[in-house]
């Protein structure tokens with residue numbers, strides 16, 4: 001039920017009450033009971049309408065709260081390739097998945113895979129972090145280094 005229907009139910013209840021107030025003494029008991037029953041029915045309709053409106057307002061309030069939270073999160077999110085970072089209580093929080101953020105609007109925390117690799121547990125995307133190149137250079141240097149040591153050679 002919408003607001004217009006709720007107002008119509010209240011108006012009908014008021015009209016029925018006025019009718020009882022203004023002409024009630026002229027009616028017989030049976031007629032008076034019918035008018036009161038009609039008034040009670042209208043009160044029930046109004047109560048139903050108010051419940052529906054209350055539910056609609058509660059749903060709308062929850063939606064507004066969700067949209068506010070999302071807007072605040074968006075405002076507190078910055079992109080520094082290849083990750084997103086969030087500001088929380090004056091601290092940098094993250095990193096978060098670029099793919100999940102851009103495609104789905106979600107902030108999914110990345111898992112440190114070690115050696116400069118980061119992984120998203122939601123979409124399975126892997127990222128090379130800023131220090132990945134240094135790890136890779138060290139690993140490549142170790143692979144190119146001749147085998148040897150004090151007892152070999």
Ligand SMILES: [Zn+2]
Nearest residue numbers: 097100120123
């Ligand atoms: Zn992801």
